[in-house]
Amino acid sequence: MDEQLTIGELASRTGVATSALRYWEELGLLPAPARVSGQRRYPPSAVGLVGVVLLLRNVGFTLREVKAFVTSRSLPGDGWRGLYRHKLTELDQRIAQAQAARTAIAHGLACPHEDILECSKFAAGIAAFMAGASVEEAHEEAHSH
Known part of the structure; x- marks a missing residue:
């Protein structure tokens, strides 16, 4: 099984506070992670997803627009x-x-x-x-x- 990251490890690797990661998860910007003994466990790919959110925020997207981006990636059309x-x-x-x-x-x-x-x-x-x-x-x- 792939290495799973705790929320603290994900925060450390991305420089994003755990409270922000929880909020982004609540908004649907990050998928709900697996739980082990009630604790969040993220796949290594979550680092890239956090990077997407950070980059889009940095170039001017609002969190609402980031959510639209995340949900529109796999939709047909534009x-x-x-x-x-x-x-x-x-x-x-x-x-x-x-x-x-x-x-x-x-x-x-x-x-x-x-x-x-x-x-x-x-x-x-x-x-x-x-x-x-x-x-x-x-x-x-x-x-x-």
Whole structure:
């Protein structure tokens, strides 16, 4: 029989707290392990499954999305690729928002006013933002005058 890991051994090998492993098991991210005298015993492959959860979390997936990934892997059709496409679109939007925010902040640092609240461009940007413009649109509005 393959070497079985206790929850403590799995935690040690993966760097994930035992409480998180129990929670992930409860959520269905990890399959329920076998029990020996009431104690969890994981197959060595559980290390890889924990790695999948950690990697997906690190690239921006929520635990709910990780669960969808885990359950969609073996489904026919688009399955996990659809989840990846959706996450890629979401990340592209977040990157665009972060780039717009960075541009706005860099321009703010270049403002010659001691008090940025006295800057007419800043005030125009705030007004545009409050009128429903995105950060990028508000920045463009402020600098079009």
